[in-house]
Amino acid sequence: MAETPARKIATVALVVADYDEAIAWYTQKLGFRLVQDVDLGGGKRWVTVSPTAGAGPHLLLARADGDEQRSRIGNQTGGRVFLFLETDDFSRDHEAMLARSVEFREEPRREAYGTVAVFADLYGNLWDLIEPRR
Structure with a gap:
């Protein structure tokens, strides 16, 4: 039998209204760590938070872009x-x-x-x- 490749779910995207309010809520209310906050230009950012300091999965806080995505928030x-x-x-x-x-x-x-x-x-x-x- 062929060896199974090493794979994992590393990041899950969560559509949010605002990067900073989502960062504040997840870090202050749930005690998550801010892992990354990278400016991608054009108002977009790559923002990830995690409940652990280790190498577990991350939550990507993805700001909604357009009416369709905004309708999915929450x-x-x-x-x-x-x-x-x-x-x-x-x-x-x-x-x-x-x-x-x-x-x-x-x-x-x-x-x-x-x-x-x-x-x-x-x-x-x-x-x-x-x-x-x-």
């Missing part, structure tokens, strides 16, 4: 949970996020796969904060 998945923020300590992160006024849409619940609660980002995209069952 609803990239038709109202479904879009992204999953995994933690090793649900209570710690849930409390910290509540203290920073992150809007949770439900109370924490225990599922077969772990402890989870849905929250909304600054544009209304839905996320799961999840501590997987070990």
Whole structure:
């Protein structure tokens, strides 16, 4: 059998209204790190944030360009949970996020796969904060 190439999902694009407000929200409310902020000219930037200091996946904060993209801000998945923020300590992160006024849409619940609660980002995209069952 042929060797499988080393591949991974490294970056996921999130359509935002404004680079700076999105950077502020993700770094201040969720405690993400600003990884890159590169001026591409013409008002465009390559802005990535990450929840970890390591080599995990990045979130590309992509400013909407035009009416079609602006119409997708906050609803990239038709109202479904879009992204999953995994933690090793649900209570710690849930409390910290509540203290920073992150809007949770439900109370924490225990599922077969772990402890989870849905929250909304600054544009209304839905996320799961999840501590997987070990």
